[in-house]
Amino acid sequence: MKGSTFRSYLGFFVLLGICLVVLGFSPPLGKKVFATAFRNILFMLSVVPPIFILVGLFDAWVPREKVVERLGETSGMLGMGIALALGAFAAGPLYAAFPVAEVLLRKGVSLRNVWIFLGAWSTMKIPMLLFEMQNLGGAFALSRYLMSFVGVLSIAFFLDRFLKEEEKEAIRCPFLGE
Amino acid sequence: MGDLSTLIFYILALSWLFFSFFEDRKRTEQALRRAWKSFISILPPFLVVLFILALSIALLPEKTIATFLGEGSGFLGYLTASVVGAITLVPGFVAFPMAKVLLNQGAGIAQMAVFISTLMMVGVVTFPLEVRYFGVKATTWRNFLAYCYSFLVGYTVWFFVRMVK
Numbered sequence: 001m002k003g004s005t006f007r008s009y010l011g012f013f014v015l016l017g018i019c020l021v022v023l024g025f026s027p028p029l030g031k032k033v034f035a036t037a038f039r040n041i042l043f044m045l046s047v048v049p050p051i052f053i054l055v056g057l058f059d060a061w062v063p064r065e066k067v068v069e070r071l072g073e074t075s076g077m078l079g080m081g082i083a084l085a086l087g088a089f090a091a092g093p094l095y096a097a098f099p100v101a102e103v104l105l106r107k108g109v110s111l112r113n114v115w116i117f118l119g120a121w122s123t124m125k126i127p128m129l130l131f132e133m134q135n136l137g138g139a140f141a142l143s144r145y146l147m148s149f150v151g152v153l154s155i156a157f158f159l160d161r162f163l164k165e166e167e168k169e170a171i172r173c174p175f176l177g178e
Numbered sequence: 179m180g181d182l183s184t185l186i187f188y189i190l191a192l193s194w195l196f197f198s199f200f201e202d203r204k205r206t207e208q209a210l211r212r213a214w215k216s217f218i219s220i221l222p223p224f225l226v227v228l229f230i231l232a233l234s235i236a237l238l239p240e241k242t243i244a245t246f247l248g249e250g251s252g253f254l255g256y257l258t259a260s261v262v263g264a265i266t267l268v269p270g271f272v273a274f275p276m277a278k279v280l281l282n283q284g285a286g287i288a289q290m291a292v293f294i295s296t297l298m299m300v301g302v303v304t305f306p307l308e309v310r311y312f313g314v315k316a317t318t319w320r321n322f323l324a325y326c327y328s329f330l331v332g333y334t335v336w337f338f339v340r341m342v343k
Contacts, residue, residue, distance in 0.1 A: 009225075019233065029236055036232035037228055037232035040232055046184070049188075049191075050187040050190065050191035052216060053192075054187070056209035056213030056216070059209060060206070060208050061209070094301065095307055102216060102220075103216070122299055123298040135275055135277065135278045136290070137339070139339045139342040140338075140339050147330070148295070148331070151331065158323065159319060159320060162319065167313070167316070171311070171312055
């Protein structure tokens with residue numbers, strides 16, 4: 001356990017080292033890096049708690065069969081619609097979407113729908129669309145939104161087709177054994 | 179904008195937690211334990227992403243990004259915009275006003291659209307996080323496809339905006 005904990009933090013230590021090197025070479029720049037990182041961490045801690053709580057509650061209360069029925073391999077158009085809506089009404093940066101994707105995978109949501117959900121979260125959030133319209137105009141925002149919609153669906157479909165069954169199993173596997 | 183949706187999330191989470199607690203204490207405990215566990219397991223890649231983000235903001239301030247894109251014209255600017263969008267992680271509420279300013283400074287519609295599209299769909303910085311869940315192959319392909327597709331987005335948006343005008 002100890003060893004694996006250290007290993008999972010290895011990337012973080014490497015980056016911390018890089019930041020310290022920057023600090024050594026250029027104190028003002030290094031200070032800026034650490035200040036920004038600290039701000040980012042605070043922001044993350046202010047945004048993510050409700051998402052994790054919701055994920056935990058969802059996990060404890062929503063039965064797997066229900067989820068599979070609505071969002072599983074055979075859920076069809078309705079499942080895709082739900083996955084899109086889940087992402088589009090979300091809040092928060094993309095990194096907050098991954099824990100949600102994890103619980104979806106564990107509950108038996110099809111990979112295709114998980115990709116649709118992530119794609120919608122990254123580029124089809126409704127609040128973002130409104131903000132984009134304010135800044136860049138309706139034609140720009142709406143045409144980009146429409147293109148995002150087509151792109152998100154196409155990429156999810158393609159990945160689903162393109163990956164071999166055993167590769168998809170390998171992705172799902174770690175989440176099923178809990 | 180983002181604050182309101184976060185607030186809604188808090189209200190949702192806390193009210194559900196409240197009802198859950200009255201309904202079934204044991205299950206609520208289990209839910210919270212699960213929430214904590216998924217938080218702890220994702221913390222290392224989270225921290226990596228946040229630090230890369232901080233480094234890129236410090237080493238590539240907005241002004242630098244603006245120079246790259248504002249002067250970029252034609253296909254080279256298009257290419258630059260896509261690469262900058264793919265590697266940086268600028269949140270939307272910063273990116274849109276920035277794109278607006280750049281447009282006023284003479285950057286092209288297509289460049290801005292490809293920049294925003296790659297910004298949102300291609301995540302070089304979030305790559306380690308994504309790999310953890312979907313493996314190297316799927317993650318590489320998803321990002322590669324999203325990158326290529328963004329060029330189409332840029333062209334289409336440019337076409338539409340010009341048509342409306």
